[in-house]
Amino acid sequence: MNELPRIKSLTVLPDGAVLLVFFSGESRRIDFTRYAKLGPVFAGLRDPAYASRCRKVDYGYALRWPNGEDMAAGALLKMGKAVPAKNTGTVSRL
Numbered sequence: 254m255n256e257l258p259r260i261k262s263l264t265v266l267p268d269g270a271v272l273l274v275f276f277s278g279e280s281r282r283i284d285f286t287r288y289a290k291l292g293p294v295f296a297g298l299r300d301p302a303y304a305s306r307c308r309k310v311d312y313g314y315a316l317r318w319p320n321g322e323d324m325a326a327g328a329l330l331k332m333g334k335a336v337p338a339k340n341t342g343t344v345s346r347l
Contacts, residue, residue, distance in 0.1 A: 258326040259313035269301025272336065273329060276313070281333025288332070294322055 264272040270284040285304035289295050297320060298304045307316040310323065317323040324332075 257314060258330045260309050260316065260326050260329070261313060263307065263309055263316070265305040269305045271305060271307060271316075273316075273333060275326065275330060278338070279330065280336040280338065281330060282336050283329060283333040297322070 259276045260273050261276045262274045264274075266272055266282070268284075269286070270282055273281045273283065275281075285298045285307070286301055289297075289299040297318065303318070307318050309315075310317045313326060315323045315325050316329065
């Protein structure tokens with residue numbers, strides 16, 4: 254049985270993007286401003302300052318923003334650009 258992805262840590266990068274490290278050892282870089290087109294609920298993500306105000310919630314199963322928008326860890330894992338472990342300070346699983 255596969256476990257649902259969970260976010261271990263998040264780091265806001267200087268350009269407003271977010272680096273997510275998952276408990277699986279995988280890492281993803283996400284520029285949320287690109288996803289503002291998902292609908293009016295996510296329109297605030299056009300602003301990098303707002304997009305970077307996300308917080309890990311629900312034991313790492315999601316990210317949430319101040320206005321209540323949220324995205325599941327599984328979707329974030331698929332949306333993000335893979336980052337090699339040497340660039341994240343973490344160790345990948347083989």
